[in-house]
Amino acid sequence: MDLLTPASGLLFWQLIIFVALFVLLTKMAWKPILSSLKERETSIQTALDSAEKAKAEMASLKSDNEKLLKQAREERDHILRDAREAANRVHDQAQTDAKKNADRIIQDAKAVINIEKQAALRDVRAQVAQFSLEVAEKLIKKNLANDKAQKDLVESFIKELKLN
Amino acid sequence: MNRCPRKPFLLVKSTIFVVLAIIFSTSILTAFAQGQEENQPTENAGHKEVFNVSEVILEHVMDAHQWHLTDGLVIPLPIIVYSAEKGLDVFSSARFFEHHEPVDYNGYKLEHNHIYLADSRKAVLDLSITKNVLMLFINASVLLFVFLSVARAYKTNKGKAPKGLQSFIEPIVVFVKDEIVKPNVGPKYEKYLPYLLTLFFFIFFGNVLGLLPGAANLTGNIAVTLVLALLTFFITIFSGNKNYWSHIFWTPGVPHWLRVIILPVELIGVFTKPFSLTVRLFVAITAGHIVILALICLTFIFQSYFVGIGSAIVVIFINLIELLVAGIQAYVFTMFTSLYIGMAIEEHEHH
Numbered sequence: 001m002d003l004l005t006p007a008s009g010l011l012f013w014q015l016i017i018f019v020a021l022f023v024l025l026t027k028m029a030w031k032p033i034l035s036s037l038k039e040r041e042t043s044i045q046t047a048l049d050s051a052e053k054a055k056a057e058m059a060s061l062k063s064d065n066e067k068l069l070k071q072a073r074e075e076r077d078h079i080l081r082d083a084r085e086a087a088n089r090v091h092d093q094a095q096t097d098a099k100k101n102a103d104r105i106i107q108d109a110k111a112v113i114n115i116e117k118q119a120a121l122r123d124v125r126a127q128v129a130q131f132s133l134e135v136a137e138k139l140i141k142k143n144l145a146n147d148k149a150q151k152d153l154v155e156s157f158i159k160e161l162k163l164n
Numbered sequence: 165m166n167r168c169p170r171k172p173f174l175l176v177k178s179t180i181f182v183v184l185a186i187i188f189s190t191s192i193l194t195a196f197a198q199g200q201e202e203n204q205p206t207e208n209a210g211h212k213e214v215f216n217v218s219e220v221i222l223e224h225v226m227d228a229h230q231w232h233l234t235d236g237l238v239i240p241l242p243i244i245v246y247s248a249e250k251g252l253d254v255f256s257s258a259r260f261f262e263h264h265e266p267v268d269y270n271g272y273k274l275e276h277n278h279i280y281l282a283d284s285r286k287a288v289l290d291l292s293i294t295k296n297v298l299m300l301f302i303n304a305s306v307l308l309f310v311f312l313s314v315a316r317a318y319k320t321n322k323g324k325a326p327k328g329l330q331s332f333i334e335p336i337v338v339f340v341k342d343e344i345v346k347p348n349v350g351p352k353y354e355k356y357l358p359y360l361l362t363l364f365f366f367i368f369f370g371n372v373l374g375l376l377p378g379a380a381n382l383t384g385n386i387a388v389t390l391v392l393a394l395l396t397f398f399i400t401i402f403s404g405n406k407n408y409w410s411h412i413f414w415t416p417g418v419p420h421w422l423r424v425i426i427l428p429v430e431l432i433g434v435f436t437k438p439f440s441l442t443v444r445l446f447v448a449i450t451a452g453h454i455v456i457l458a459l460i461c462l463t464f465i466f467q468s469y470f471v472g473i474g475s476a477i478v479v480i481f482i483n484l485i486e487l488l489v490a491g492i493q494a495y496v497f498t499m500f501t502s503l504y505i506g507m508a509i510e511e512h513e514h515h
Contacts, residue, residue: 002226006387010294011391013297017300030357033318
């Protein structure tokens with residue numbers, strides 16, 4: 001039965017040793033161990049959290065980049081379209097201007113030609129008249145060189161007059 | 165078994181095997197020495213005395229005032245006694261033996277590990293450093309050594325991965341914290357964690373050290389388990405909140421006449437908890453030791469080499485089981501303590 005009856009000495013020592021062990025271990029072992037374990041846990045947790053945050057930041061950065069790229073592309077397209085339009089406009093303008101100029105030149109040329117023509121016509125008319133007068137003078141000079149011819153002519157005039 | 169074991173596993177396996185071989189061979193040696201001691205005088209006396217198995221086994225599992233390692237190697241231990249008549253006395257237990265014969269010393273008599281006053285046969289208050297008390301000191305020193313060096317490792321190794329002894333201890337600490345204490349005690353577990361960790365490692369180390377050859381059966385001693393259970397009991401009692409006590413004395417949610425019946429049951433329950441803790445650990449460890457010793461004693465009962473070899477093989481496996489039990493009992497004691505504390509501090513919102 002000695003096996004089942006707790007001995008007073010062992011009870012006493014066990015209580016003292018265990019309580020002392022508890023106090024010593026709590027102060028010198030469990031506190032530093034548990035606090036470092038906790039510290040490590042939190043550091044791992046924060047590392048994981050920051051990694052997650054970095055990932056999110058990267059994703060947002062990437063989407064930002066994409067947005068910027070898209071914007072840049074749009075801008076480029078816009079600029080190109082504008083440039084093309086401007087070029088077209090300039091081209092058209094130049095064409096119409098050229099046409100207008102050409103028209104004006106043609107008009108001017110026509111006017112000049114007309115004036116020249118008129119002047120030429122006037123000259124021609126004057127010359128024709130001159131020539132006619134000279135011809136007439138020559139003719140008259142030739143025909144009226146003798147009296148007979150003059151008489152004949154006067155008679156023909158009178159005849160005509162009689163007819164009237 | 166693993167057919168192609170990796171190298172570390174092989175190493176661990178062979179280490180365990182060597183340790184066990186040492187354990188069993190030395191325990192055979194001690195038992196053999198014991199047997200010889202028992203047998204020799206009988207041969208000299210000329211008549212055949214039966215090898216007293218229960219005496220041998222009990223001597224091994226029980227406390228003693230001297231540490232009997234093997235035949236001829238006995239470590240005397242200090243005796244500290246107090247009695248109203250003679251006051252406090254401190255002397256070596258070797259004084260009780262002269263040429264291996266028990267004698268009285270200074271008016272004290274040592275009989276069956278109890279110290280009496282020789283004249284009046286009155287028991288004295290015995291605070292001697294017995295085999296188990298010394299084992300207690302050894303256990304505490306080992307615990308202090310291990311955990312202080314681990315704690316130091318956390319300081320020198322700050323912010324780095326654990327290594328060495330630290331990486332062996334850390335998973336166990338984390339296991340106790342996260343798998344035993346946290347789920348059973350509840351959200352306020354941190355307050356009780358130091359006690360429960362001390363409890364777990366005290367029992368675990370005590371169990372394992374107790375398996376060493378020649379070691380004392382510390383955690384298989386009812387005084388040791390009783391003190392541990394009483395500490396748990398008082399912690400539970402003093403941390404019990406209003407809900408806990410109201411559940412014991414006036415259980416809510418049941419008819420009044422039934423509460424009167426429940427009250428004694430609940431009251432008995434308060435005391436059966438530490439009782440079961442005491443007995444469970446004591447029995448599990450002592451029974452394991454008794455089984456191993458009984459198997460070894462078979463050799464001396466049959467006086468046969470073949471039985472010796474057979475029982476040695478069986479003892480190896482029982483030792484393996486004992487290693488398992490060492491862990492399991494530490495786990496169970498800590499788990500139940502956590503559970504009792506958890507029940508005492510639990511908040512009942514639904515009432």
